[in-house]
Amino acid sequence: MAASQALFSRPSGRSLRPPNWLICEDCDTVYLRPDLQAGEAAFCARCGAVLERHVRFGLDALAALVLTALIVFLMGNMWPVATLSLNGQEISATLWDMILIMWRDHSRIVGAITAITLFYFPLINLMGIGWLLLFARQGRRAPGFRPLMVAMHHLGPWTMSEVFVLGALVAMVKAKSYFDVMPDPGIYAYAVLTVLITIFAGIDLRRLWDHVPDHSP
Amino acid sequence: MSKALPRAHELGLIGCHVCGLVCREPRHPEAACPRCGSALVRRKPDSVTRTWALLIAAFIVYIPANVLPIMRTVSPGDVDDNTILTGVVELWDKGSQELAIIVFTASIVVPMLKFLVLGTLLICVQRGTHWAQPQRARLYRLIELIGHWSMLDVFVVALLTALVRFSLLSSVEPLPGVIFFGLTVVLTMFAALSFDPRLTWDDKGSE
Numbered sequence: 001m002a003a004s005q006a007l008f009s010r011p012s013g014r015s016l017r018p019p020n021w022l023i024c025e026d027c028d029t030v031y032l033r034p035d036l037q038a039g040e041a042a043f044c045a046r047c048g049a050v051l052e053r054h055v056r057f058g059l060d061a062l063a064a065l066v067l068t069a070l071i072v073f074l075m076g077n078m079w080p081v082a083t084l085s086l087n088g089q090e091i092s093a094t095l096w097d098m099i100l101i102m103w104r105d106h107s108r109i110v111g112a113i114t115a116i117t118l119f120y121f122p123l124i125n126l127m128g129i130g131w132l133l134l135f136a137r138q139g140r141r142a143p144g145f146r147p148l149m150v151a152m153h154h155l156g157p158w159t160m161s162e163v164f165v166l167g168a169l170v171a172m173v174k175a176k177s178y179f180d181v182m183p184d185p186g187i188y189a190y191a192v193l194t195v196l197i198t199i200f201a202g203i204d205l206r207r208l209w210d211h212v213p214d215h216s217p
Numbered sequence: 218m219s220k221a222l223p224r225a226h227e228l229g230l231i232g233c234h235v236c237g238l239v240c241r242e243p244r245h246p247e248a249a250c251p252r253c254g255s256a257l258v259r260r261k262p263d264s265v266t267r268t269w270a271l272l273i274a275a276f277i278v279y280i281p282a283n284v285l286p287i288m289r290t291v292s293p294g295d296v297d298d299n300t301i302l303t304g305v306v307e308l309w310d311k312g313s314q315e316l317a318i319i320v321f322t323a324s325i326v327v328p329m330l331k332f333l334v335l336g337t338l339l340i341c342v343q344r345g346t347h348w349a350q351p352q353r354a355r356l357y358r359l360i361e362l363i364g365h366w367s368m369l370d371v372f373v374v375a376l377l378t379a380l381v382r383f384s385l386l387s388s389v390e391p392l393p394g395v396i397f398f399g400l401t402v403v404l405t406m407f408a409a410l411s412f413d414p415r416l417t418w419d420d421k422g423s424e
Contacts, residue, residue, distance in 0.1 A: 021239040023232030026354055026414040028225040028259075030239075046222050046418065047354035084380045086387075093379035101379045107391040113399045114375050117368065150253050153235050157406060160365050160372075167372030170320055173313050174304075174373065175380060178292065178387070209236050209252060 024049055055203050059211075062203070063133040069196040070126050073161075076189035077119065081168055085180045092184060095119065095164075117160040122197075125159055128152050129205065136212045145212070152205060162194040224418070231257055261413040265339055268412040272335050275404035278397045279328060285394035288374045292387040300394060301325065301370055323369040324398070331367075331405045334360050335412060342416045350417055357414045364409055367402040371395055 022033045026049040034042040036054040044051050057065065080092035093101075095118060103111035128148050135142035142148070165187065172181045225232055231242045236253035248257045261267075286298035299307070301324045309317035334356045341353060374395045381389040 021230070023225050023230065023237070023239055025232070025234075025237070026358070027418045028232065028415045029222045030225055030228055030230060047414075048351060049354065049358065081376065082380060091380060091382060093376065098375045098379040101382070102375050102391060105378060105391050107396055109396050110371055110375060110391060110399050113368070113371065113403065117365075118372075146253055150235055150255060157361070157365065157410065160368050163366055163368050164372050166319065166323075166366075167369045168376055170308070170316055170369065171373045171376040171380070173311075173316055174308065175377060177311050179381070181380075206237050209238070214252075 022051055024051055053202060053204065055207065057203070059133055059137045063130065063137060065196060065199065066126060066130040066133060069193060069200070070130060072189050072193045072196065073122060073126060076161075076186050076193055079186035079189060080184040081186040081190070082172055082175075082184050083182045084175055085182070086178075094186060117158055118164050121155050122159045122161050125152060125155055128155075129200070132205070132208060136208055139212065141212050141214060149206070149209065159197070161190060161197055165190050165194050226259060231259055233257060234261070260415055260419075261411060264411060264413040264416060265342060268335060268339055268408050271404050271408035271411060272332065272339070275328075275401050275408060276332055278404065279332075279401045282394055282397035282401050285397065286392045287370065287394035287398060288377065289390045289392055290381075290387070291390070298392065301398065304370070304373075320369060320373075323366045327363055327367045328401060328405060331360055331364060331409065335405075335408055338412060338417065342419075345420065353417050354414060357409075357412070357417070360409050364406050365402070367405070368399070371399045371402070 020033045022031045023029070024031070024044040024047060027044060027047040029044055029046045031042075031044075031051060034052065036042060036052060038054055038056060041053040042051040043049065055062075077095050080094050081098075083090055083092035085091075099111050099115045099119065101111075102108075102114060128151065132142050132145065132148060135145075168183075168187050168190070172183060175181045225239075226242065229242045231240050232238070233240065233250040233253060233255060235255040236250060238250055238252040240251065240257060242259075243257055249255065250257045256262075283301055286300050287304070288299050290297040290299065305317050305321045305324070308314075308320060338353055338357060341348060374389075374391050377389045378391050381387055
């Protein structure tokens with residue numbers, strides 16, 4: 001391997017530039033970074049993990065997508081998720097009603113889990129991506145680029161908006177045997193958000209490390 | 218095989234677990250990634266011990282999560298406590314078989330699968346076996362992918378509690394089971410995150 005020779009002559013602790021090497025996250029196998037065409041993905045020959053996926057969207061399209069997701073997220077949080085009626089009495093609940101009532105009803109841990117996985121982390125995630133893309137479009141690294149990129153990596157698995165859509169569906173079906181239940185706009189907004197989040201899930205934001213060069217000394 | 222598919226340590230390389238940067242293996246044990254500043258380690262620290270600890274803790278709270286009721290339904294002249302399993306049965310009886318299967322999968326099958334798969338992966342790593350490595354890698358990715366769907370029942374209870382609060386007539390209250398269940402999901406997710414899938418491909422004693 002000719003390329004690996006050049007590698008060893010570099011001083012210690014230095015990264016390799018240009019970043020043409022790729023290490024499989026699941027099994028540590030080393031590859032030359034593949035040249036992917038639109039819609040293609042590279043898989044690890046040892047363990048089968050996705051090494052890299054070609055991102056169809058440009059930075060502008062991604063930024064538009066994040067903005068849409070943020071708006072939909074706000075709507076999903078402001079509007080009630082469902083309305084329940086019995087004998088002319090009507091009650092609707094938003095996501096925050098859910099969180100606050102769980103907090104009050106001796107289930108603080110559940111309230112906290114709900115707030116974190118359905119509100120704080122998704123919001124931080126979307127705003128973080130938006131912030132990073134805003135600057136990346138101009139070929140710059142956003143202020144706080146490094147800590148944000150690290151934080152986003154750790155937040156990733158704890159965003160559960162898509163689970164909430166299914167949970168709301170189950171809750172409505174359960175309530176339906178006793179009351180009249182109407183789905184409200186909030187849950188439709190969440191359904192749209194799920195689709196958007198699914199699109200994001202296929203995009204490895206870590207490519208921003210390579211795409212946006214670090215100009216600071 | 219190792220010639221065709223070289224692994225990072227064989228080339229004196231190390232990949233940052235957070236940002237993916239390929240670096241030369243540092244001489245310092247406490248080196249940081251030059252790009253993102255995260256600790257530069259070959260394997261997640263104490264992966265096997267930590268994963269076992271979290272998995273056992275998750276299993277312990279999984280018992281009250283299933284035995285204790287997760288919510289109480291109060292309707293005129295009737296108080297009904299539901300466990301996870303009776304909730305599934307109720308959905309099935311009321312004619313929502315599809316949803317009953319979904320809830321059963323998310324609340325019972327997925328957590329059990331996580332205990333079984335992570336336990337198996339850990340035992341295989343500790344014994345240094347090469348048995349079924351590609352399948353074990355695939356199982357780990359499956360666990361990572363579906364892990365958070367177990368939170369389903371927690372959100373169901375939370376939304377029902379918020380919706381059904383007609384002061385005198387009827388109400389739904391969360392019961393301690395749902396807290397234990399939420400903790401089970403969080404702990405199993407932490408367990409899956411602290412397991413290092415690279416260990417599946419390491420030879421015993423290579424560390």
